[in-house]
Amino acid sequence: RVVSHILVTHTHRDHAPLARPLAVAVGGAPILAAQPPERTEHASGALDEDDDADFHPDEILTESEWIEGDGWTLEAMPTPGHASNHMAFVLRQENALFSGDHIMGWSTTVVAPPDGDMTDYMNSLEAVLARGFSTIWPTHGPAITQVAPFLKAYRDHRLEREAQIMARLASGDQLIADMVPVLYAAVDQRLWPAASLSVLAHLIKLEKDGRARASPRPELAATWRLTDPAF
Known part of the structure; x- marks a missing residue:
């Protein structure tokens, strides 16, 4: 079969870098993706979630654009959050989603700030x-066929983590560095830098929701407090 398009869900380094070599290998198929974000680096050090600064798609996709081929139709579905420019693709013929x-x-x-956003x-x-x-x-991982229960479990996990962070704030924790060893006690400590970014993403969402406040600004080293001490 002929490769007619190369679709990239987002510009993180474990996704985007091979798009151009693949395009060359298959004879010049166009690379399609959402507009790359401004380059960001995470305060915890290098992660796969850092962007590929050299990635430049041939065509910029926007919401609800359709890409068609022989017997297939894909819809571009923006799904920001893990990355600000994350794009999933709907396979119309099978009511399926390539979720990146x-x-x-x-x-x-x-979900790692500054480019990752928990509200989104x-x-x-x-x-x-x-x-x-x-x-x-x-x-990453196998196909998901029990879609609704799986997604609801995903959502419930995030809401549970949010509640746990609120509880840590209510107990007197003010620093992410104090929360992570408690919230992720069962997790390998080598993963705590990434966990810290996840907690930061939740706290930024809580600040947007008016339930927490950062001083002096929402960042890893900030001091955090509940806006309602009666929580």
């Missing part, structure tokens, strides 16, 4: 749930 890293089959996805992620999760897909094909 927005939804993974073996674990929850990382939760809104995108609700948008995917509302579509009623029959199958989700993630980049």
